[in-house]
Amino acid sequence: MTPDADDSRLRLTILGGYLGSGKTTWLRHQLFAGTFPGAHILVNEAALTPVDDTLLAAQAASMTMLAGGCACCTGKADLIAALRALCDTRSRQSAEMRGTNQIVLETSGLADPAAILAAIRDDGVLVHHIRVAEIVVLVDALHAVQQLQSEHLSRAQIEAADRIILTKVDAVTDHTLAAVMATVKQLNPAAEIEAAAKGLPHALSNLPDVPAYALPLLSDGMAPILPTKIDIPEDVDWAAFSVWLSALLYARGDDLVRVKGVFETPAGPLLLQAVRKSVQPPELLPAPAQDRRNQIVFIGRGYESEDLRRSLAYFTRN
Ligand SMILES: Nc1nc2c(ncn2[C@@H]2O[C@H](COP(=O)(O)OP(=O)(O)OP(=O)(O)O)[C@@H](O)[C@H]2O)c(=O)[nH]1
Incomplete structure (x- = not known):
């Protein structure tokens, strides 16, 4: 994404990553550490019964829950409506009253962040009020091989990222972590890569030089999740x-x-x-x-x- 200091639009960070990759855990720590000050948190869960809002409530300045549909497809209309409502509220406030200047969207684990980016850019209203500042994608180092070898979506999420956080690094060997990192780099050489253990930053240094995992071609005929x-x-x-x-x-x-x-x-x-x-x-x-x-x-x-x-x-x- 291209940052622009003069841009007065709301900054949106899209936080993506496969099911269970650690998005809520990481975001909880970021909010606690003050990384997204005053941010409005939008949480999308594909299931009708949400849990993540309960976990994030203590740290979030304000929050909207979008449950029962994935924001990149079945829940797209709800996401657009929620973003428009936030822009509307902000437009009605005077410049001095404007508290929130950023939104963090925790996507469902089934979302393709690129489809969300496209939906915002295609919306005649949102495109003037929201700037997608960054797409951060979490990759579960413990389950990455299995996911990347079988799930097209997990590759697409990585390809869409500006920044990738390798999570659960406390649960894998340095050899596995290095192989996951090499594979992720192959899928998206341009993204910055960081790591986290239970939400806390983890240095990626002194890793062995190991090759990336071989990823097979995937057919499109898999049943939906x-x-x-x-x-x-x-x-x-x-x-x-x-x-x-x-x-x-x-x-x-x-x-x-x-x-x-x-x-x-x-x-x-x-x-x-x-x-x-x-x-x-x-x-x-x-x-x-x-x-x-x-x-x-x-x-x-x-x-x-x-x-x-x-x-x-x-x-x-x-
Ligand atoms: N060992 C370890 N466990 C982690 C780490 N990050 C998350 N977990 C655990 O992994 C599970 C899933 O974490 P969540 O933060 O709920 O993952 P999520 O991506 O928000 O999950 P969905 O919203 O269901 O896609 C939880 O039981 C976490 O405690 C980590 O860095 N290390």
């Missing part, structure tokens, strides 16, 4: 539920790309999540997760939503 929300009954047998979930991830973890669930516990709402087969330690949410208790969202392909529901009901029946 879709969300499935399942309400978990309050009286569910939790022991049976956890056995079911572990068995499911073990058997189908390559198809179930992302799992996020919020469960009501005596200590407060508990977030449980997994990226492919890696299950993360559960985390107590900072704010009450009203209207989204005891729900779990699976995002993946290669199965029917009803089969998941039936399998859970069968496994946890009394």
Whole structure:
């Protein structure tokens, strides 16, 4: 993107990256560190039941949630409407009153940032009020090989980036990190590359000189990745539920790309999540997760939503 000091348009940072790549974790740390002062945070989640807003709320100056559609395709109209509303509010304020001069859009993990950029540039209103300052794309170093070898979208996200942050570097060897970096460089030689461990900056130095991974040609005929929300009954047998979930991830973890669930516990709402087969330690949410208790969202392909529901009901029946 071309910076222009005299440009009075709202600066928009598009934060992209594949499902579970660490966008919310990284953004939480950036907001805490004051990287995007006063920014309005727009969060887009493909699933109808959002979680990221709860995690970001404590650090964000103001926030809008766009759930239930990906902002680069099915949720594009909602994104354009939300951006227009922000521009409208800003235009009505006097120059002295203007607090927000930047927006950060955390895209859903299924979004192609290039399509979002095109949608903004094609909009006759937004093009005069918003400048896309930077496309930052996060790449999960732990799952990058698998994603880049099978998912066209993960390559397209990297190709669209101005800046790439390699995440989860604490979970891989230097050899893997160097190979991921070489592969990312091959896909997008122009982007700056940085790294983060659990949201914190991590120096990329003294890495071994290793070749990039070979990436096969991909066919376009893959089934779409879709969300499935399942309400978990309050009286569910939790022991049976956890056995079911572990068995499911073990058997189908390559198809179930992302799992996020919020469960009501005596200590407060508990977030449980997994990226492919890696299950993360559960985390107590900072704010009450009203209207989204005891729900779990699976995002993946290669199965029917009803089969998941039936399998859970069968496994946890009394
Ligand atoms: N070990 C490790 N885990 C990480 C790192 N960054 C994120 N995670 C974990 O990876 C999981 C996904 O992180 P999120 O920040 O929710 O990823 P996201 O890209 O916002 O996920 P979606 O919005 O679902 O696409 C969480 O359990 C995080 O705790 C990291 O640098 N190291």
